[in-house]
Amino acid sequence: MREFKVWIDVLTSKQATLFGFLAKELVSRGHEVLSTCRDYEHTVGALERTGFKPVVVGRYVAGSPYDKVLGDADRMFGLTVHVERFRPDVLVAYPNPPAARLAFGAGVKYVAVTDSPHAYIPSRLSLPLADVVIASSCIPEDGVKRYMVGDARLIRYEGVDEASWIVRSRPSEEYVRGMGLKPGEYVVVRPHEFHATYYRGVEVSFDLERLILEVLDRGMKVVFLPRYPEHEDLVKKVSTAGRRGLITIRGMYDGVSLTFHARAVISGGSTLAREAALLNTLGMTYYPGTIHVNECVKARGYPLFKVSSAEDALELIEKQGFTSKDLEETLTRVRRDFEDLIKVSVQVIEEVK
Numbered sequence: 179m180r181e182f183k184v185w186i187d188v189l190t191s192k193q194a195t196l197f198g199f200l201a202k203e204l205v206s207r208g209h210e211v212l213s214t215c216r217d218y219e220h221t222v223g224a225l226e227r228t229g230f231k232p233v234v235v236g237r238y239v240a241g242s243p244y245d246k247v248l249g250d251a252d253r254m255f256g257l258t259v260h261v262e263r264f265r266p267d268v269l270v271a272y273p274n275p276p277a278a279r280l281a282f283g284a285g286v287k288y289v290a291v292t293d294s295p296h297a298y299i300p301s302r303l304s305l306p307l308a309d310v311v312i313a314s315s316c317i318p319e320d321g322v323k324r325y326m327v328g329d330a331r332l333i334r335y336e337g338v339d340e341a342s343w344i345v346r347s348r349p350s351e352e353y354v355r356g357m358g359l360k361p362g363e364y365v366v367v368r369p370h371e372f373h374a375t376y377y378r379g380v381e382v383s384f385d386l387e388r389l390i391l392e393v394l395d396r397g398m399k400v401v402f403l404p405r406y407p408e409h410e411d412l413v414k415k416v417s418t419a420g421r422r423g424l425i426t427i428r429g430m431y432d433g434v435s436l437t438f439h440a441r442a443v444i445s446g447g448s449t450l451a452r453e454a455a456l457l458n459t460l461g462m463t464y465y466p467g468t469i470h471v472n473e474c475v476k477a478r479g480y481p482l483f484k485v486s487s488a489e490d491a492l493e494l495i496e497k498q499g500f501t502s503k504d505l506e507e508t509l510t511r512v513r514r515d516f517e518d519l520i521k522v523s524v525q526v527i528e529e530v531k
Contacts, residue, residue, distance in 0.1 A: 182204075182210070182527060182528065182530075183265060184201075184204055184209055184212070185261060185269045185281075186200065186212070186214070186269075186270050187214045187269065187277040188213065188214070188216075188221060188232065188271075189216055189218065189272065189274055190218065190272075191218075191219060191221045191223075192339070193271075194220075194221045194225040194228075194232075195227075195433070196339055196343055196519070196520070197270065198213075198225050198228025198230055199228055199342065199343050199346050199520055200270070202228060202230075204527070207524065207528075209527075212233070212260065213225060213231075214233045214260060214261075214277075215232045215233075215234055216234070216236045217234050217236070218237060219405055220403070220427075220429070223429055223430030226430065233260050235257050235260065236249065236252060236276075237249070250275050250276045254279060254280050257277065257280055261286070262284070266286050267530075268287045268288075268527055268530055269286050269289065270523065270527065271288070271290065271291070271304075272291055272292060273290060273294075273297060273303070273304035274304055275300060275304050277304075278305075278307045282307040287309045287310075287530050288309050288310075289308070289311075290304060290308035290310070291339070291519070291523065292312075292313050293313065293314055293317065293339050294469075295313075295324075295325070302325060305326055306325060306326065308330055309330055309530065310330065310331045310333060311332050313332065314334070314337060314470075315334040315337075316338065316470050316471045317470045317471065318470065335517045336516065337516035337517035337522075338452060338471045338475060339471075339519055340453045341513075341515075341516035342519040342520045343434070344456055344457065344509070345509055345512055346520075348505075349434050349435045349439065349457070350432065350435045351435075353432050353435040353436075354436065357401075357425060358399075359425070359439070361439040362441050362502075363397075363399065364398055364400065364425075364441060365393050365398055365399075365401070365440060365441050365444065366436055366437060366440045366443040366444070366454070367386065367389065367393075367402050367443075367444050368443075368444070369386055369404065369405055369412075370446020370447060370464070370465065381466070382464065382466065383487070384488065386412060387412055389491055389492065390416055390424065391416065391419060393495070394416075394421045394422070394424065399423040399424070399425060400425065401440070402424060402426045403450075413426050437454040438505075439459075440459050441495060441500045442454075442461070442494070443460070444463075444464070444485070444491050445461075445463050446465060448463050448465060448469050451463040452471065452472065455476075455480040455481050455482035456475065456512050457503075458480070458481065458503050459481070459503075460481050460483070460494060460498045461480075462483045462485045462491050462494060463482075463484055464484070464487075481498065
């Protein structure tokens with residue numbers, strides 16, 4: 179088997195978790211890996227948790243469209259220095275304009291992974307440059323192919339991204355208790371990415387402050403995972419209101435342990451809610467659009483729900499309650515229901531020409 183030099187570029191903590199495990203698998207098979215990422219919330223920590231010290235290039239830009247374009251240009255310049263030195267055969271990344279453009283210009287094969295074709299701008303700027311696109315079969319084929327050009331291949335797999343790291347992780351009750359939490363007596367809350375391009379023009383009326391205060395008033399704790407500096411204002415409001423029991427995580431954290439032992443998980447995105455549901459924890463997302471992979475998870479009987487208000491979320495928390503779970507049964511079900519994206523990705527990388 180030919181040995182490859184694989185460049186993995188990461189933009190978010192979700193990508194870092196998945197690609198960290200992918201990098202470990204590639205290294206174990208004799209390939210050389212360069213891991214790069216931008217400085218954005220929990221991304222660096224998520225990669226480090228899987229044993230990789232990433233090269234950090236650029237940061238998340240939360241300004242105007244012009245600011246974002248300039249941020250991408252700066253990041254591409256910074257990446258070029260490291261990529262030219264490494265000389266990769268293959269880039270693996272989610273829709274990622276700076277990395278895709280650099281790979282295309284340098285003649286590096288681009289294997290793209292996507293579960294969010296609704297993110298129009300990064301998809302439009304990246305996927306036309308991909309040699310191979312890997313996407314869940316939950317997503318309609320036309321939803322991905324509309325971005326692809328030429329003789330690029332679409333590889334569809336029977337799974338969702340989160341399943342790959344769930345089956346490689348071991349939730350730790352000790353980790354949760356070390357944070358002063360008890361299984362079933364806390365709720366994980368993650369706000370939406372209102373600075374992201376896919377949220378542009380989307381109206382969200384979900385009252386996070388009310389949700390947090392109501393959960394605390396009902397005797398449960400809240401683990402809050404902020405995305406942006408603006409979310410620190412929410413933390414201050416809750417503290418000013420005299421409530422106790424809000425735990426804010428700003429650095430590295432063990433997401434699988436937190437979601438497995440939680441009473442519920444509520445997110446303005448989808449990844450954390452899907453992760454929870456796959457672990458048989460009540461998962462809720464308040465993203466107002468339709469996410470095909472969410473529908474796929476729900477259709478297979480996992481407890482994933484779409485909510486539009488704090489009242490909806492609180493009602494579900496009360497209704498669902500909490501029961502202890504058998505970890506091995508949970509993981510066996512996930513392995514049975516979903517194909518492993520990491521195995522699929524390794525096979526594609528080793529066959530790329």
